[in-house]
Amino acid sequence: MIHDGIRANGMHSYMDFDLYLRSRQIGVPEKKSVRQSVPYMSGFYDFSAVNGEPAWGERHATYSFDVIGNTPGEVEALRSRILAWLCNIHDADIFDDTMPDFHFHGSYDSCDVEEDESGLAVTLTVTFIVGPFKIANAPVVRKLAVGDNTIVNDGQTVYGTASCEGSCTIAMNGATQPVSGTGIALLMPVRRGSQIVTVSGAAATLTYTPEVF
Secondary structure (H helix, E strand, C coil), rough: CCCCCCCEECEEEHHHHCCCEEEEEECCCCCEEEEEEECCCCCECCCCCCCCCEECCCCCEEEEEEEECCCHHHHHHHHHHHHHHHCCCEEEEEEEECCEEEEEEEEEEEECCCCCCCCCEEEEEEEEEEEEEEEECCEEEECCCCEEEEEECCCCCCCCCEEEEEEEEEEECCEEEEEEEEEEEECCCCEEEEEEEECCCCCCCECCCCCCC
């Protein structure tokens, strides 16, 4: 048992409830496969990456906590408080202490309760359905000079924002967009890997939040 845990909706499993984390299991996201076969063909066509990259579905994050008290009544009261917290985690950021730079975003899915015969301990195993990728706690901010700029996105393809004092034009991954002002949503993605961002007119700032497996 370890003293780290999870934080969501402004509360922490150990700091606020003295919960001991027994185990954690982080699932792998499900790939959305689109396959098609035709008569008299061996094998199949895989259209999963027809838009350039595969799409991904949900993943599951499961945590088991030990609830311990001095009396059965104390354990029951604590369990009720904990379930009120866990069951109301909906469309929220979920932080895991073992991933200090990233977090999940998702909702409560289910909880299994295993009671000790003494009545002085209960194990709660809670499962969250979360998005396919871990989300960085802090965005990446890149200063872009006029001309060609090389950026490397080590995570998945994401969309970001751009800022420019005055007006400029940004070209990236085959698309071009004028930018004037602060925090302008980019209509072109920051793709996975290395890419060239070409800026004309004035220097700019590119901001995006990495997402990783």
